[in-house]
Amino acid sequence: MDSKTYKSGFISIIGRPNVGKSTFLNRVIGQKIAIMSDKPQTTRNKVQGVLTTNDAQMVFIDTPGIHKPKHRLGDFMMKIAMNTLKEVDIILFMINAAEGFGRGDEFIIEKLQGVKTPVFLVINKIDQIGPDELLLLIEEYKEKYPFAEIIPISALEGNNVERLLEQILLQLPEGPQYYPADQITDHPERFIVSELIREKALHLTREEVPHSLAVLIDKMEKKDEREVVHVMATIIVERDSQKGIVIGKQGKMLKEIGQRAREDIEHLLGSKVFLELWVKVQKDWRNKMFHLRDYGFKEDEY
Missing domain, CATH: 3.40.50.300 (P-loop containing nucleotide triphosphate hydrolases)
Structure with a gap:
């Protein structure tokens, strides 16, 4: 060429x-x-x-x-x-x-x-x-x-x-380089982190419908000189029964979701990660526009 x-x-x-x-x-x-x-x-x-x-x-x-x-x-x-x-x-x-x-x-x-x-x-x-x-x-x-x-x-x-x-x-047409050469996505890191957590939750709770699960990143910050990134996230489900499944007996399922997600997040960010997860029930969130907006689905962008 x-x-x-x-x-x-x-x-x-x-x-x-x-x-x-x-x-x-x-x-x-x-x-x-x-x-x-x-x-x-x-x-x-x-x-x-x-x-x-x-x-x-x-x-x-x-x-x-x-x-x-x-x-x-x-x-x-x-x-x-x-x-x-x-x-x-x-x-x-x-x-x-x-x-x-x-x-x-x-x-x-x-x-x-x-x-x-x-x-x-x-x-x-x-x-x-x-x-x-x-x-x-x-x-x-x-x-x-x-x-x-x-x-x-x-x-x-x-x-x-x-x-x-x-x-x-x-x-492809001739055109400019839109993004820096080392950039692989235009999504902010918080979005990818939430997606990685959601992936693990979906994978491990196989009987649940993917739509009924969203992940909200409450906080993501570096807290000390050791460069550890603290991530606090909430897994949103629609029903109490789903909450029980995501948490698991004695919190085992939530712990497993957290461990697997943390490995991927550390790989993404290139630093140690301390991940805290909560689970919250928000009934019928998929049909409520204000919840959709809260969870990152902004209708007016499209």
Whole structure:
């Protein structure tokens, strides 16, 4: 590439819940900035991951999985996902190879009609199907939409991810470097810390619905010369029964959530962390706009 031309742009990752969008983002950026869970609806806000090379800067936006909303929080998440389509240079429509074409994909393809942005079909989890199945899948999707590129990958294994990045680079417009070279996300650290705590809580309390759990960072500060960061956070649930599950017998579950989250937070911040967790019941918070605002879902931004 001519050293004088620098390329940059915004790339939205859309798809049904649980197709591997966050796994892909973390693979590309090389550090954990989006939380991963095998439950749908884990990602709530746009998460921007920034990949900077000598000749380009790619800003990835991981959106909540597109789905038919069931409550106010669902409406809000849907609005975020659809709005990003108007703001970006490339759309990556990611599907789960093992699940094949579903009603959710049909819903997304309907939403993509009339979108002028180039859309790449990214077939993820190809390690879970055979080559013949993959070819049939490609043919099926080709008939549904005029994709600019169709690229099969395994975000978890890293297969073909480099090729996808090369194709993105070809389509990116010339542009400035938006973020400093060492910056990997535009989210404040408090947001990522809250997401890391939420990830552990979701992972360990498997029977609970992800939507009914939010994390609020009450305080985050360095208290002494030893550079220990004190983090105080509250896990918000909707019902007393959920509170009991998150705390666990003799506080064991909460302790385990805290230990696992602390390791990730220390890795993120590069310093020792003292983490204190509380659990609070806020009944039906997902349907109350003032609670949504308190927990970082700001409707007027979108």
